[in-house]
Amino acid sequence: MTNNNLISKSATNHVSPRQITIIGGRGRMGKLFKEQLSLVGHNVSILEHEDWEYADKLLTQAELVLVSVPIEYTVDVIKRAAKYLSYNTALCDITSVKTQPTQAMLEHHSGPVMGLHPMFGPNIKSFLGQKVVICPGRNDDSFQWLLDFLKSQGGELIVCTPEEHDQMMVIVQATQHFCRFSLGVFLAQVKVDIEQSLTMSTPNYRQEIDIVKRLFSQNPNLCVDIMLATEERCNAISFLADTYSRLAKLVATKDRDALIQEFENTQIFFEEKINTFIQPLNTTPRQRDFKPQMQTNMSI
Missing domain, CATH: 3.40.50.720 (NAD(P)-binding Rossmann-like Domain)
Known part of the structure; x- marks a missing residue:
């Protein structure tokens, strides 16, 4: 079939x-x-x-x-x-x-x-x-x-195919879990008053807090297993962490020009891809045969 x-x-x-x-x-x-x-x-x-x-x-x-x-x-x-x-x-x-x-x-x-x-x-x-x-x-x-x-x-x-699925889930699932896991751990470490922060929050912040809250309402084994499920997921998360570290160093040194360059480079990437990922949001659900393309230095 x-x-x-x-x-x-x-x-x-x-x-x-x-x-x-x-x-x-x-x-x-x-x-x-x-x-x-x-x-x-x-x-x-x-x-x-x-x-x-x-x-x-x-x-x-x-x-x-x-x-x-x-x-x-x-x-x-x-x-x-x-x-x-x-x-x-x-x-x-x-x-x-x-x-x-x-x-x-x-x-x-x-x-x-x-x-x-x-x-x-x-x-x-x-x-x-x-x-x-x-x-x-x-x-x-x-x-x-x-x-x-x-x-x-x-x-x-x-x-x-199973292979296409697993490659895409590296980005769709594993790295997203790590981002929200990291944010939740950070907020807990600095003891943020979440309730007070929500009284003066933007819609995006409220949405993100809601997502983080839902993540930490799950079984911890499920969350951790999703991040550790394959070597490709672990490698991608490591690459993401390296990206965080590199950008944080630019912030620490107040390298405004380098940060703007990073922003503009990424802006170009999203402008090129915008039609690809907006289209499914504006059409009726249908089958999609996707072939993931992820060009990075990480081994996935």
């Missing part, structure tokens, strides 16, 4: 109940998917780490097995679960790294495989307006009902 076909088929209002098992279904994201899938009539079971004695029952008869566990455990759980799956069971994961999990699913399961990455946190109330990255693996047709479900709930599906 082509990428266009994956997301262009119209969703149907009729739902045939499916047997679904979510591994890690008591986690926050697992709970969200269980609730949303159950609401439309699917039969959703949960398998947690203490439930593996029931794995044969919970996995063998499932039409879909959804892996929703922390990044560091995902590949091991896939290998363990694959031993119980029938050849026609659809297997997918929803972790924020796609290359290694998709490879593991393809290697250890002979049936349908697909990688998903929900581009949102577990606090949402519905999938309306939310992006989900789709990384096809094998036998895409077996997942069409799931993709139709996401679309019918208002989700936007974006299809790409």
Whole structure:
């Protein structure tokens, strides 16, 4: 099935109940998917780490097995679960790294495989307006009902390869987490009176504080694992930190001309790219086949 076909088929209002098992279904994201899938009539079971004695029952008869566990455990759980799956069971994961999990699913399961990455946190109330990255693996047709479900709930599906996904997430996710993580740590270190600062803040500052607050309301393991998930992410964060350090030195030496030059160089970059990233904001959600281009000195 082509990428266009994956997301262009119209969703149907009729739902045939499916047997679904979510591994890690008591986690926050697992709970969200269980609730949303159950609401439309699917039969959703949960398998947690203490439930593996029931794995044969919970996995063998499932039409879909959804892996929703922390990044560091995902590949091991896939290998363990694959031993119980029938050849026609659809297997997918929803972790924020796609290359290694998709490879593991393809290697250890002979049936349908697909990688998903929900581009949102577990606090949402519905999938309306939310992006989900789709990384096809094998036998895409077996997942069409799931993709139709996401679309019918208002989700936007974006299809790409696992490698394209992971390269883009270095910038979209890992470095952004580090920026906000760093800002939060700084504010705590200098003991800023957040409440007072918000009384005289700009809209941008209020928005940024809200984002930082939401980051630090999460499980710390999740935040840290997102930053440390791959060597490419660690390298990019290190490169970003070097950039901070270089610019901070210019500030420390009050090198106004150098700072203006840095600003103008970056201004040119954004002016050249402006049409590229404004267009998706002004159009209806659609498939995007993207090929990330990041030209830096870092090894990613």
